[in-house]
Amino acid sequence: MARARLTSALVLAGAALLAVLVLVAAAERQESSPGNDDLMKRQRHHPPVARGLSFDFYKRRCPRAESIVRDYVRDAVRKDAGIAAGLLRLHFHDCFVQGCDASVLLDGSATGPGEQQAPPNLTLRPSAFAAINDIRDRLERECRGAVVSCSDILALAARDSVAETGGPSYRVPLGRRDSPRFATQQDVLSGLPAPTSTVPSLLAVLRNINLDATDLVALSGGHTVGLAHCTSFDGRLFPRPDPTMNPSFLSKLKQTCPAKGTDARTVLDVRTPNAFDNKYYINLVKREGLFVSDQDLYTNAATRPIVERYARSQREFFDQFGVSMVKMGQIRVLTGDQGQVRRNCSARNPGTRVHEGLQWSSSLVQTVVEAAAERLGF
Numbered sequence: 001m002a003r004a005r006l007t008s009a010l011v012l013a014g015a016a017l018l019a020v021l022v023l024v025a026a027a028e029r030q031e032s033s034p035g036n037d038d039l040m041k042r043q044r045h046h047p048p049v050a051r052g053l054s055f056d057f058y059k060r061r062c063p064r065a066e067s068i069v070r071d072y073v074r075d076a077v078r079k080d081a082g083i084a085a086g087l088l089r090l091h092f093h094d095c096f097v098q099g100c101d102a103s104v105l106l107d108g109s110a111t112g113p114g115e116q117q118a119p120p121n122l123t124l125r126p127s128a129f130a131a132i133n134d135i136r137d138r139l140e141r142e143c144r145g146a147v148v149s150c151s152d153i154l155a156l157a158a159r160d161s162v163a164e165t166g167g168p169s170y171r172v173p174l175g176r177r178d179s180p181r182f183a184t185q186q187d188v189l190s191g192l193p194a195p196t197s198t199v200p201s202l203l204a205v206l207r208n209i210n211l212d213a214t215d216l217v218a219l220s221g222g223h224t225v226g227l228a229h230c231t232s233f234d235g236r237l238f239p240r241p242d243p244t245m246n247p248s249f250l251s252k253l254k255q256t257c258p259a260k261g262t263d264a265r266t267v268l269d270v271r272t273p274n275a276f277d278n279k280y281y282i283n284l285v286k287r288e289g290l291f292v293s294d295q296d297l298y299t300n301a302a303t304r305p306i307v308e309r310y311a312r313s314q315r316e317f318f319d320q321f322g323v324s325m326v327k328m329g330q331i332r333v334l335t336g337d338q339g340q341v342r343r344n345c346s347a348r349n350p351g352t353r354v355h356e357g358l359q360w361s362s363s364l365v366q367t368v369v370e371a372a373a374e375r376l377g378f
């Protein structure tokens, strides 16, 4: 009797030990699998992947695609830290206008005014456009032909720009296709919020593309790197100073922008202009945000607690930034046999017929968005 009980106790203990060993082995296997680095393990939420995209999309046809982009971005950022800001912003502009379809890269000059000629193209850095084309050339040589889409290059280059300047890394679902047509100037104006926007209108724009208040605050953290022209914020200096702005920050800005319309630039993050960190949120708490669209995230009661959270915890900001970037990177993606893989990121493929009257923004894109939105649980 006692022996039987002892035996079953031993069997139970053995089974428990075995279970622990199996779990440990599984955890170790996961740790050693490629691409599953520390930062990814810290990413607590994983936004769903839109239908047609996958993490190993180029595994067979261009296995080194991601490392080629990463190496390029690393070298480029070493030579000019500003290119990281340029590449990050390019991906944001691409996704917010007509979806992440690389339409922002199309040179509109031959076929009429395109996105690049619309006013908010602002100051998309020419060096960032050139970098995308360089990366495209490398990938073309490495993988023999038009394999990796320009929209995927934009998403990867943005991710690597963040990582190379000290920010988080995150996995990017791949398989986007490029649109053969650029957005109209009107699409650009309605898709990209102005820096003079307050939280309610920012949220209204983001709601259209299924992004929420947390996404808004986290993504605005992209303003931890890069530059802005006086004209993007001098409405806060003249004719009267914006009362929500820290007075000593205001007088500093007036040195760079002594009169309305001055053609000069200043840093977006006054504390650590070239580092991807959470200082942007500390700036907001100290009322040293540059744009109305930045500072209002702290002024507004709905978004203020999120700003305070990221000001306290860089880690929480990094985690959410990765999540929100993956969401942003899947806005209205074209997949499967939609669109094309551009041979030259600046031009639609020769022979592509584009019916100018039949906008992409109609049925086709809509279907894709709905499919993606469904998977994302919006």
Ligand code: HEM
Pocket (backbone or CB within 6 Å): 082, 084, 085, 086, 088, 089, 092, 122, 123, 124, 125, 193, 194, 195, 196, 197, 202, 219, 220, 221, 222, 223, 225, 226, 227, 228, 229, 230, 231, 232, 268, 293
């Ligand atoms: C939420 C609404 C946003 C508004 C109103 C906005 C507005 C602007 C403006 C006006 C500039 C400066 C343009 C200039 O004067 O030269 C700028 C720069 C920049 N933005 Fe945003 N932005 C927004 C969201 C984002 C997002 C989501 C990201 C990326 C995640 C981003 C990344 C950047 C970067 C990196 C720069 C600096 C670019 C450079 O130095 O070349 N922005 N933004």
Ligand SMILES: *[C@@H]1O[C@H](CO)[C@@H](O)[C@H](O)[C@H]1NC(C)=O
Pocket (backbone or CB within 6 Å): 116, 117, 118, 119, 121, 122, 123, 124, 125, 126
């Ligand atoms: C942006 O648009 C302006 C005119 O609004 C144009 O002069 C400039 O060349 C454009 N920038 C790019 C990079 O295309």
Ligand SMILES: *[C@@H]1O[C@H](CO)[C@@H](O)[C@H](O)[C@H]1NC(C)=O
Pocket (backbone or CB within 6 Å): 107, 110, 344, 345, 346, 347
């Ligand atoms: C790519 O397209 C642009 C715009 O049409 C053109 O100016 C450029 O020369 C092309 N580049 C190559 C390598 O064909």
